[in-house]
Amino acid sequence: MQAPPRRVQEGQAEMDLSSRIFHALLALLLLAALGWGLSAAGPSGAVFGLFAWLVLGGSLLCIWERSVVRSAFSLLATFGGTAGLFALLGADFLAMAQVLIYVGGILALILFGVMLTPPDPFERKLPRVLAGLVLVGAGAAFLAARVAGGARWAVAAALPQPQTRAAELGVGFLAADQYVVAFELAAVVLTVALVAAVYIARRRRVDLERPDSASAGGA
Amino acid sequence: MGLEAYVAVSAALFALGIVCILVRRNVLYVLMGIEMILNAANINFVAFNRFGSGGIDGQMMAVFVIILAAAEAAVALAIVLNVFYLFHSVKPSAADFLRE
Numbered sequence: 001m002q003a004p005p006r007r008v009q010e011g012q013a014e015m016d017l018s019s020r021i022f023h024a025l026l027a028l029l030l031l032a033a034l035g036w037g038l039s040a041a042g043p044s045g046a047v048f049g050l051f052a053w054l055v056l057g058g059s060l061l062c063i064w065e066r067s068v069v070r071s072a073f074s075l076l077a078t079f080g081g082t083a084g085l086f087a088l089l090g091a092d093f094l095a096m097a098q099v100l101i102y103v104g105g106i107l108a109l110i111l112f113g114v115m116l117t118p119p120d121p122f123e124r125k126l127p128r129v130l131a132g133l134v135l136v137g138a139g140a141a142f143l144a145a146r147v148a149g150g151a152r153w154a155v156a157a158a159l160p161q162p163q164t165r166a167a168e169l170g171v172g173f174l175a176a177d178q179y180v181v182a183f184e185l186a187a188v189v190l191t192v193a194l195v196a197a198v199y200i201a202r203r204r205r206v207d208l209e210r211p212d213s214a215s216a217g218g219a
Numbered sequence: 220m221g222l223e224a225y226v227a228v229s230a231a232l233f234a235l236g237i238v239c240i241l242v243r244r245n246v247l248y249v250l251m252g253i254e255m256i257l258n259a260a261n262i263n264f265v266a267f268n269r270f271g272s273g274g275i276d277g278q279m280m281a282v283f284v285i286i287l288a289a290a291e292a293a294v295a296l297a298i299v300l301n302v303f304y305l306f307h308s309v310k311p312s313a314a315d316f317l318r319e
Contacts, residue, residue: 041220048220052228059235059255068247082258089269091278101285106292113247113296117309123244132242140234153222172275179279186286193290201297
């Protein structure tokens with residue numbers, strides 16, 4: 001009974017002037033990123049510009065969108081763009097893991113959260129979004145200007161060829177003088193976290209018929 | 220592309236994650252903002268690894284960040300569902316007591 005008017009309202013909101021301006025701005029941002037990358041470093045710079053635009057445009061869209069489902073799906077662009085940046089940086093294994101874990105796992109988890117909670121289409125307040133963007137953007141720009149003015153990036157003189165293979169990472173995980181302790185700790189953390197998640201997320205039925213099952217469930 | 224470009228993208232993504240946490244009144248947006256922030260940290264790790272003195276330390280750190288992000292997402296989703304069952308709302312300000 002509530003659904004049809006809400007859907008109509010959302011459809012009207014889609015034709016909103018502000019959202020048209022926002023989408024036009026996103027398209028302009030893509031052109032700017034591509035042009036800047038092309039002028040800075042040729043075709044590879046254009047690819048970098050495309051991935052950077054995917055990352056930033058996806059997260060901007062996530063903040064902007066009214067519906068939680070669309071925000072979650074716009075994170076797809078962010079995670080995919082990050083995987084592309086990893087590939088550009090020569091981290092092939094990380095790019096693959098990013099796609100597998102973020103796009104395949106974490107995004108699916110967020111979508112489960114979206115589906116199991118009610119939507120609230122009037123939760124986004126445009127002035128608050130704009131004020132947040134302006135304030136945090138100004139703060140970040142100020143900090144970035146300070147850092148860029150004072151930092152000395154010690155980039156290696158002759159960049160090594162990016163040839164990190166998955167086997168190298170595997171050796172790093174398992175070699176006794178490298179990361180094996182952290183690897184085992186990560187295994188323990190994952191086990192504990194997943195068991196705890198299952199334990200926390202189960203439906204409690206203490207208030208249904210047996211009041212004494214609260215103590216049994218808690219023990 | 221140089222190191223500065225990657226660091227700039229990472230800083231912008233971090234700022235957008237902060238904005239996402241601050242301006243939306245829904246716990247799920249807090250989760251999404253945290254994922255953005257972790258991704259920004261990962262881009263930094265991998266970029267400094269690439270432009271540093273070689274080795275795979277930065278990439279190992281990124282792998283551990285991804286592992287922790289997966290664990291965090293699972294636990295956070297469980298907490299979100301519990302908050303919704305308890306308070307019948309997904310506003311971050313709704314969960315204002317630990318037990319009745």
